[in-house]
Amino acid sequence: xxxxxxxxxxxxxxxxxxxxxxxxxxxxxxxxxxxxxxxxxxxxxxxxxxxxxxxxxxxxxxxxxxxxxxxxxxxxxxxxxxxxxxxxxxxxxxxxxxxxxxxxxxxxxxxxxxxxxxxxxxxxxxxxxxxxxxxxxxxxxxxxxxxxxxxxxxxxxxxxxxxxxxxxxxxxxxxxxxxxxxxxxxxxxxxxxxxxxxxxxxxxxxxxxxxxxxxxxxxxxxxxxxxxxxxxxxxxxxxxxxxxxxxxxxxxxxxxxxxxxxxxxxxxxxxxxxxxxxxxxxxxxxxxxxxxxxxxxxxxxxxxxxxxxxxxxxxxxxxxxxxxxxxxxxxxxxxxxxxxxxxxxxxxxxxxxxxxxxxxxxxxxxxxxxxxxxxxxxxxxxxxxxxxxxxxxxxxxxxxxxxxxxxxxxxxxxxxxxxxxxxxxxxxxxxxxxxxxxxxxxxxxxxxxxxxxxxxxxxxxx
Amino acid sequence: xxxxxxxxxxxxxxxxxxxxxxxxxxxxxxxxxxxxxxxxxxxxxxxxxxxxxxxxxxxxxxxxxxxxxxxxxxxxxxxxxxxxxxxxxxxxxxxxxxxxxxxxxxxxxxxxxxxxxxxxxxxxxxxxxxxxxxxxxxxxxxxxxxxxxxxxxxxxxxxxxxxxxxxxxxxxxxxxxxxxxxxxxxxxxxxxxxxxxxxxxxxxxxxxxxxxxxxxxxxxxxxxxxxxxxxxxxxxxxxxxxxxxxxxxxxxxxxxxxxxxxxxxxx
Amino acid sequence: xxxxxxxxxxxxxxxxxxxxxxxxxxxxxxxxxxxxxxxxxxxxxxxxxxxxxxxxxxxxxxxxxxxxxxxxxxxxxxxxxxxxxxxxxxxxxxxxxxxxxxxxxxxxxxxxxxxxxxxxxxxxxxxxxxxxxxxxxxxxxxxxxxxxxxxxxxxxxxxxxxxxxxxxxxxxxxxxxxxxxxxxxxxxxxxxxxxxxxxxxxxxxxxxxxxxxxxxxxxxxxxxxxxxxxxxxxxxxxxxxxxxxxxxxxxxxxx
Numbered sequence: 001x002x003x004x005x006x007x008x009x010x011x012x013x014x015x016x017x018x019x020x021x022x023x024x025x026x027x028x029x030x031x032x033x034x035x036x037x038x039x040x041x042x043x044x045x046x047x048x049x050x051x052x053x054x055x056x057x058x059x060x061x062x063x064x065x066x067x068x069x070x071x072x073x074x075x076x077x078x079x080x081x082x083x084x085x086x087x088x089x090x091x092x093x094x095x096x097x098x099x100x101x102x103x104x105x106x107x108x109x110x111x112x113x114x115x116x117x118x119x120x121x122x123x124x125x126x127x128x129x130x131x132x133x134x135x136x137x138x139x140x141x142x143x144x145x146x147x148x149x150x151x152x153x154x155x156x157x158x159x160x161x162x163x164x165x166x167x168x169x170x171x172x173x174x175x176x177x178x179x180x181x182x183x184x185x186x187x188x189x190x191x192x193x194x195x196x197x198x199x200x201x202x203x204x205x206x207x208x209x210x211x212x213x214x215x216x217x218x219x220x221x222x223x224x225x226x227x228x229x230x231x232x233x234x235x236x237x238x239x240x241x242x243x244x245x246x247x248x249x250x251x252x253x254x255x256x257x258x259x260x261x262x263x264x265x266x267x268x269x270x271x272x273x274x275x276x277x278x279x280x281x282x283x284x285x286x287x288x289x290x291x292x293x294x295x296x297x298x299x300x301x302x303x304x305x306x307x308x309x310x311x312x313x314x315x316x317x318x319x320x321x322x323x324x325x326x327x328x329x330x331x332x333x334x335x336x337x338x339x340x341x342x343x344x345x346x347x348x349x350x351x352x353x354x355x356x357x358x359x360x361x362x363x364x365x366x367x368x369x370x371x372x373x374x375x376x377x378x379x380x381x382x383x384x385x386x387x388x389x390x391x392x393x394x395x396x397x398x399x400x401x402x403x404x405x406x407x408x409x410x411x412x413x414x415x416x417x418x419x420x421x422x423x424x425x426x427x428x429x430x431x432x433x434x435x436x437x438x439x440x441x442x443x444x445x446x447x448x449x450x451x452x453x454x455x456x457x458x459x460x461x462x
Numbered sequence: 463x464x465x466x467x468x469x470x471x472x473x474x475x476x477x478x479x480x481x482x483x484x485x486x487x488x489x490x491x492x493x494x495x496x497x498x499x500x501x502x503x504x505x506x507x508x509x510x511x512x513x514x515x516x517x518x519x520x521x522x523x524x525x526x527x528x529x530x531x532x533x534x535x536x537x538x539x540x541x542x543x544x545x546x547x548x549x550x551x552x553x554x555x556x557x558x559x560x561x562x563x564x565x566x567x568x569x570x571x572x573x574x575x576x577x578x579x580x581x582x583x584x585x586x587x588x589x590x591x592x593x594x595x596x597x598x599x600x601x602x603x604x605x606x607x608x609x610x611x612x613x614x615x616x617x618x619x620x621x622x623x624x625x626x627x628x629x630x631x632x633x634x635x636x637x638x639x640x641x642x643x644x645x646x647x648x649x650x651x652x653x654x655x656x657x658x659x660x661x662x663x664x665x666x667x668x669x670x671x672x673x674x675x676x677x678x679x680x681x682x683x684x685x686x687x688x689x690x691x692x693x694x695x696x697x698x699x700x701x702x703x704x705x706x707x708x709x710x711x712x713x714x715x716x717x718x719x720x721x722x723x724x725x726x727x728x729x
Numbered sequence: 730x731x732x733x734x735x736x737x738x739x740x741x742x743x744x745x746x747x748x749x750x751x752x753x754x755x756x757x758x759x760x761x762x763x764x765x766x767x768x769x770x771x772x773x774x775x776x777x778x779x780x781x782x783x784x785x786x787x788x789x790x791x792x793x794x795x796x797x798x799x800x801x802x803x804x805x806x807x808x809x810x811x812x813x814x815x816x817x818x819x820x821x822x823x824x825x826x827x828x829x830x831x832x833x834x835x836x837x838x839x840x841x842x843x844x845x846x847x848x849x850x851x852x853x854x855x856x857x858x859x860x861x862x863x864x865x866x867x868x869x870x871x872x873x874x875x876x877x878x879x880x881x882x883x884x885x886x887x888x889x890x891x892x893x894x895x896x897x898x899x900x901x902x903x904x905x906x907x908x909x910x911x912x913x914x915x916x917x918x919x920x921x922x923x924x925x926x927x928x929x930x931x932x933x934x935x936x937x938x939x940x941x942x943x944x945x946x947x948x949x950x951x952x953x954x955x956x957x958x959x960x961x962x963x964x965x966x967x968x969x970x971x972x973x974x975x976x977x978x979x980x981x982x983x984x
Contacts, residue, residue, distance in 0.1 A: 056626050076629040077638075083630045089623035093645040102641075103631030154631060468815040475806055476824055479862065482839035483831075485846065498846035543740055550737025562737060565744040568752070571915075571970055572963075573923030575940050579947055579959045580751030586952065587754055603747040606740070664832050666926060671947065685834050686926055694838050702835050709830050713823050721819070 013062035024214040037201040040211035082156035088147040090135040097131035103154040121149040235277040246276035258316025265345040280323040282342035292335025318417035357388040374455040392435035394454035404447020490699035525684035533662035536601035544609025552617040578671030592674025600672040609654030616650035758956035771957030788939035792922035795860040803868035811876035851933040859931035868913035875909030
């Protein structure tokens, strides 16, 4: 039965709380002994996924197997996994020894055996001689070590870690990262680690799973994820990046920021709209203008410790972030150059808003639960199901939610060099994407209007 | 100057507030029938109280016994009921939580007389003959909300993951309750128990309406009936004094304990 | 998770049976005559009986006066107790709180005995003084609690912005301590307006309060009229509790 190399198999897991979908058809396979990190912003579903693995909660759909055994409906105390909780969850009424021995005592392990195991795991987390201490008298870092010791004392096949370092200060976090990595090597068991800290994920993991809005965005090694993000969300979430709209002219030639660049990507077709990612450290900046691919004017320059971070207005009006070891004076003319291998071309997830709609009458169409006025509809009868398209730049956002046909809030935003690309979540739970030059902040409440002439009605898919 | 004025105000208020009890205590050591008439030092009233060498002390002792037993049963039952309820309420959301919290608050907000009358009508309506059982049920009704109120904050303070951590380490839900949840809720349960116990001891109105006509007396109803017959029976003076001293000691112990607790928490 | 919310089920049933149903019964009985027919007679009887209305008015008056006196005496006391400059000892606080733990009947009897000993004629005056004796701690405790927990930086900020100590008190401390005062009002006004027994002892049965009338009617098997009177009192109590926000924090907790 157990003939596969995967210790954890998550198959098509979905989960909703009320009408909010937290996990949407998630499938993951984890190899034995791997250090896997689930990375994503808060509310992306990563903690829910971990809790399903631990057994705190049940999935609406799908299966979870550990070691080839289906454990979807097994209660937490019978699962071969142990968890290190976010805020440790040490038992405050027990001392360090009793905390670590808790699981072993429940398994009726003989006392001298328990002694040996407790001492062993305490040594492993460098906390020997602390066994009689009251857990509340320990520092955050020490509590963290005890929490890890308690979880590994049960000798789980998989160790689940739910943002275990989030409550520690920066210095402590860095030290613990190194120790965790070593501990993983020594124990040889599978670690599933949840965090929203991209740097932590890049440092620790063998494999990173990037999640957003209940969906897996990308699975890959840290270098893959950093160098070849598959979509603009991953690019924006991992590290600093310039994300721009582009057009694949043909294989190995891409146009963005008003210029054409050689690149290494193929197979996008000709004249295809794409997203382009360039990391700020991959843009070469120099004083001499000849030999540069394009020019720009330095707008600001800030020292960041190792490098300088500069914002440069390009000759075609795009704002780019550039990092370099040398400082360039604001106001100075500079030359810019990007090497083909440093240009990451990605498919666009969508090129315009598309909704399922219904024709109300000759000049009205209903979509997103709201009736919009549109230009005279030809070719569709009243009540016909249609597809409605609205260009990103044709959605008008206004300050006062009550004055819009729809209202919603700014859910996510990316700067694309010369405009912002916003994801708006409407009050009824629909997403609508907007290109705008106006400055909005995440969480702003907005009204949404669409002019009749900008609503395009086409035949619905079958 | 201001300090002296403030101190004077506080102590003056305390002296006035405690004057009646102090007089009762002083005159508990004399045999005089009327307060204010000192007929020489004597502990006869105390010995009367304990030996029952007076008219009606038999039923006074019985009333004290009833009071303690009823308070004990009510406190134990409401501590159990309230703790389990608090865990349930803590895990509730939305409308049901609001509804049950509202119902839980009613006995605390309602004046005793309304609680008493309403329960009286309930027992009449259900044709339950009133006596010991109805008094105990009534006491549980107004005691449990205080237990819930004392346990709920402990649940909110508690790391929400400790229960799950216990399950994660292999405890069955029952083991997790016994080995983790209950020990952590114990302080709240104890203060809830103490509150319930004293609430029950103190109660007069609710007992009065639910005790029926079988002649069941608690200390409060005994004193009420006794006083209506004319003034304070001399033997009640030592009783009041003893209760006063007892509660004073209890409060000091509780306060010292609390201070110690908060000191260790600060560390 | 969801399973654990069902732990509240036994208590929910208990609450419905012993809290909700009895209150419904008060309403039911109030609108019935002795043989169970719907009637408003109980209310017309009350509103046309000058004696009953007089007692009702007197009860309200005594309760309001008692509450007012308790605020006037209690607020300064609570303020001094909460002020580290004037009071460092926990003993005084325990002393102020302790009477709350002693049987109210006993305290009332002791007070009545003292009046008696001092040769003071029992009447409305002694009733009020006795009530203040009984309920002052219930006013001091919540106000003390809120003043004690109050973040000192509010006061420092006000002083920093140029407020005199007097202005700090009136413009910052008093408004911020209002929830405590309201809690105190609830804990004093409600028991006073509904009291019985206590008034009998303090006035030697000369003055009857509303609670006494309810008790007399219930005891003499006039359940329907008694229920109607209780309903009137419930309305008063309900109106008072509107004073308080849903989030009350002071009345509970330990000493």
